[in-house]
Amino acid sequence: MRIANTFLSGVKLITPSVFEDSRGYFMESYSFAKLSQHGIEIIFIQDNHSLSVEPFVIRGMHYQLEPFAQSKLIRATSGEIYDVVVDIRQDSPTFGKWEAFVLSAANKHQLFIPSGFAHGFCTLAPNTEVQYKVDVPYSPQHDRGIAWNDPALAIDWPTSNPILSEKDGKHPVLAEAEINFEYKG
Numbered sequence: 001m002r003i004a005n006t007f008l009s010g011v012k013l014i015t016p017s018v019f020e021d022s023r024g025y026f027m028e029s030y031s032f033a034k035l036s037q038h039g040i041e042i043i044f045i046q047d048n049h050s051l052s053v054e055p056f057v058i059r060g061m062h063y064q065l066e067p068f069a070q071s072k073l074i075r076a077t078s079g080e081i082y083d084v085v086v087d088i089r090q091d092s093p094t095f096g097k098w099e100a101f102v103l104s105a106a107n108k109h110q111l112f113i114p115s116g117f118a119h120g121f122c123t124l125a126p127n128t129e130v131q132y133k134v135d136v137p138y139s140p141q142h143d144r145g146i147a148w149n150d151p152a153l154a155i156d157w158p159t160s161n162p163i164l165s166e167k168d169g170k171h172p173v174l175a176e177a178e179i180n181f182e183y184k185g
Ligand SMILES: Cc1cn([C@H]2C[C@H](O)[C@@H](COP(=O)(O)OP(=O)(O)O[C@H]3O[C@H](C)C(=O)[C@H](O)[C@H]3O)O2)c(=O)[nH]c1=O
Pocket: 048, 050, 059, 060, 062, 063, 119, 120, 121, 137, 138, 165, 167
């Protein structure tokens, strides 16, 4: 397993060890022990799984307010996504900055996203399935969003005409969003 730091502090790109043979392959898709050797000592308590049938579905940008802020470990198990994180930790030197990663069933890359980030993705293939672990339960009362097309974020999405949920079509821009995350350095 390789774990790499990324431009936004705390976000890690994980490449699992894949053991291929004539039958196919085997990999440990999650290992608390291996992640904790790299300082990711998060106890995940819920697995999420979404299917997006058509490409260019955008789900995001989502986060939960404290004390229900979630860390996430995300991967695509079918198809491919353009995965985006936005730093919303107030006083962070990269507050409002975004970073994108291509995660796919083919590259098997995973992304660890600590709390303090808004998260979203755009599907790039039909029947894309995304599975991710979270360390805090879903709390609708703490669920918040930021507009995918916020001009101040200027996220460079692969499409300008995505398929959106009704909710995702109504989020405020970052400047008007409710956020409460401390930057812990
Ligand atoms: C997130 C969640 C949702 N739900 C229910 C609530 C709705 O009735 C239904 C669909 O929820 P939503 O439209 O918020 O699903 P997504 O648009 O895929 O949201 C997710 O997409 C982005 C990429 C994320 O990172 C978040 O984990 C999450 O917000 O599932 C639950 O029952 N439990 C949950 O943990």
